Amino acid sequence: MFPTPLKHRSTAANISYRLAVPITLLIWLLPLLAVALTSMRSIEDINQGNYWGIPSDWNLVENYTEVFKATPMWQYLFNTLKITVPTAIGSIALATMAGFALAKYKFRGNLFLFALFIAGNFVPFQILMIPVRDLTIAFGLYDTTLGLVLFHVAFQTGFCTLFMRNFIAQLPNELMESARSEGVKDWQIFIYIIVPLVRPALAALAVLVFTFIWNDFFWALILVQSDEVRPVTAGLNALRGQWLASWHLISAGSIIAALPPVMLFFLMQKHFVAGLTLGANKG
Amino acid sequence: MSQKASKRQFNITPWLFLMPALIMFVVYVLYPIIQSISLSFYEWDGLGEKTWVGVANYVELFDDDRFWLSLKNNIIWLVFFMLAPIIGLAIALFLNQEVAGIRLAKSLFFFPFVISQVVVGLVFAWFYDPGFGLLGHVMGFFGMEPISVLANEDTVTYAIIIAGLWPQIAYCMILYLTGLNGLNPEQIEAARLDNAKGFKMLWYIILPQLRPATFIAIVVTVIGALRSFDLIAIMTDGGPYGSSSVLAYFMYEQSINSFRMGYGAAIATALFMIMNIYIAFFLWRMLKSEER
Numbered sequence: 001m002f003p004t005p006l007k008h009r010s011t012a013a014n015i016s017y018r019l020a021v022p023i024t025l026l027i028w029l030l031p032l033l034a035v036a037l038t039s040m041r042s043i044e045d046i047n048q049g050n051y052w053g054i055p056s057d058w059n060l061v062e063n064y065t066e067v068f069k070a071t072p073m074w075q076y077l078f079n080t081l082k083i084t085v086p087t088a089i090g091s092i093a094l095a096t097m098a099g100f101a102l103a104k105y106k107f108r109g110n111l112f113l114f115a116l117f118i119a120g121n122f123v124p125f126q127i128l129m130i131p132v133r134d135l136t137i138a139f140g141l142y143d144t145t146l147g148l149v150l151f152h153v154a155f156q157t158g159f160c161t162l163f164m165r166n167f168i169a170q171l172p173n174e175l176m177e178s179a180r181s182e183g184v185k186d187w188q189i190f191i192y193i194i195v196p197l198v199r200p201a202l203a204a205l206a207v208l209v210f211t212f213i214w215n216d217f218f219w220a221l222i223l224v225q226s227d228e229v230r231p232v233t234a235g236l237n238a239l240r241g242q243w244l245a246s247w248h249l250i251s252a253g254s255i256i257a258a259l260p261p262v263m264l265f266f267l268m269q270k271h272f273v274a275g276l277t278l279g280a281n282k283g
Numbered sequence: 284m285s286q287k288a289s290k291r292q293f294n295i296t297p298w299l300f301l302m303p304a305l306i307m308f309v310v311y312v313l314y315p316i317i318q319s320i321s322l323s324f325y326e327w328d329g330l331g332e333k334t335w336v337g338v339a340n341y342v343e344l345f346d347d348d349r350f351w352l353s354l355k356n357n358i359i360w361l362v363f364f365m366l367a368p369i370i371g372l373a374i375a376l377f378l379n380q381e382v383a384g385i386r387l388a389k390s391l392f393f394f395p396f397v398i399s400q401v402v403v404g405l406v407f408a409w410f411y412d413p414g415f416g417l418l419g420h421v422m423g424f425f426g427m428e429p430i431s432v433l434a435n436e437d438t439v440t441y442a443i444i445i446a447g448l449w450p451q452i453a454y455c456m457i458l459y460l461t462g463l464n465g466l467n468p469e470q471i472e473a474a475r476l477d478n479a480k481g482f483k484m485l486w487y488i489i490l491p492q493l494r495p496a497t498f499i500a501i502v503v504t505v506i507g508a509l510r511s512f513d514l515i516a517i518m519t520d521g522g523p524y525g526s527s528s529v530l531a532y533f534m535y536e537q538s539i540n541s542f543r544m545g546y547g548a549a550i551a552t553a554l555f556m557i558m559n560i561y562i563a564f565f566l567w568r569m570l571k572s573e574e575r
Contacts, residue, residue, distance in 0.1 A: 002376075052417060110297075135311070155312065215399035261398070262397050
């Protein structure tokens with residue numbers, strides 16, 4: 001292990017390390033802690049400039065109720081959910097099939113297609129912006145959930161295919177071959193053999209895609225304009241103009257928008273990190 | 284695999300599995316790229332007729348100070364974003380110990396990455412506010428006059444980059460923590476017997492083993508730097524006077540706010556070409572490791 005494990009070090013080193021970790025953590029998360037505290041402040045505190053001290057009044061319930069009562073926050077959250085869940089399902093379904101094809105069949109253009117899906121991941125959004133907007137308008141899907149979902153599915157499929165292809169490539173070929181010699185059809189092999197085996201990859205991708213799409217701001221800005229469809233990121237941005245200096249409400253809104261992916265991360269940490277660090281361990 | 288058969292005759296099965304993904308990808312990624320590049324040779328307000336203008340958009344771009352300013356800011360983003368792998372590695376080394384509660388500490392260090400950039404932007408805009416932000420308090424504590432870093436042309440880009448570094452460092456840290464987990468203990472023990480330690484050990488023994496993590500950290504950091512848009516839109520709208528704009532934001536602003544789609548497409552094409560250098564590099568590396 002590197003650095004030298006603490007159990008081989010002096011007691012002083014051990015004690016100072018155990019002190020240093022929470023202190024750095026505190027500094028690291030300071031901006032966020034301040035926002036969390038401010039989301040519980042009263043308007044009097046805000047007006048008096050008490051942004052960093054202990055709140056004089058704990059207004060947790062009042063502030064959060066106010067956010068949900070005075071703004072379409074529920075709507076925004078629900079909209080985000082309507083975008084993220086179908087996107088995760090759609091892109092992972094497409095990518096599992098495509099990844100299977102790329103991993104287990106040899107055909108001309110295989111590597112080229114794989115490279116294409118990888119390259120697609122890194123494309124700047126701006127090169128897609130105008131045509132995707134026009135296309136969405138032409139399909140009659142501007143300012144609809146489906147319009148956003150279709151684009152997200154297409155874009156996330158690139159990343160998911162890269163992931164799935166590498167995962168499926170590691171599965172032993174013998175499984176398929178013996179099934180095939182028994183006369184099992186390819187689509188049956190896919191459904192009954194491959195899909196159950198890729199379950200860990202499905203979980204990792206699901207949390208990742210969910211988080212990426214939950215946090216998308218750019219496409220929500222480009223493809224959507226009404227409160228009925230707007231996800232929570234774009235909604236928060238719109239509310240900022242309306243709330244002006246009501247920092248206790250802005251803070252509460254920010255916390256609400258940030259909470260679901262944070263909770264998902266803490267619940268599904270293992271899968272999340274596995275997905276994100278794909279390849280960090282091998283050449 | 285039925286390779287004997289597939290070598291001689293065309294096998295449709297893989298194409299059937301690929302078809303749905305491929306169709307979506309062509310419609311929403313490949314075709315728009317071609318469309319954008321071709322649109323960059325037109326003038327178009329987004330509604331009326333498109334007028335062919337040849338390379339006029341590119342000629343204008345070349346003489347446009349805002350383009351060069353945005354490009355310069357992109358380069359500043361790129362350079363300073365490279366701090367993310369370095370600081371990420373430092374934090375990973377710091378946290379790579381086995382003490383009670385360290386797993387929770389790792390998670391807490393990581394989770395800024397999970398938060399939306401919109402929220403990160405709001406948090407930092409607030410942090411920087413000269414009236415009540417913590418930065419102002421700290422400066423006041425040291426007897427300095429608090430300045431509004433987001434309203435100052437000389438500081439604004441750096442201030443936004445710091446906000447962007449926050450989640451990016453977290454991402455690099457998690458990559459390195461995974462890398463550190465997979466270190467070869469025998470090599471380290473052997474080096475320890477040879478009396479290697481500290482920085483020398485890190486440089487000659489550890490870093491070479493962390494190369495895959497470093498590679499991914501740099502790739503995602505470059506992409507993150509060139510993609511920077513959300514924070515700028517949230518924190519400054521490219522201001523003051525366009526001084527914090529980057530190509531991604533400049534393109535958005537020209538197309539959506541100024542209705543200059545052709546010009547916007549030209550900016551996007553320029554950004555795309557820059558990004559292509561990195562994409563080509565990444566693919567080359569990736570496919571090379573594929574051959575092994």
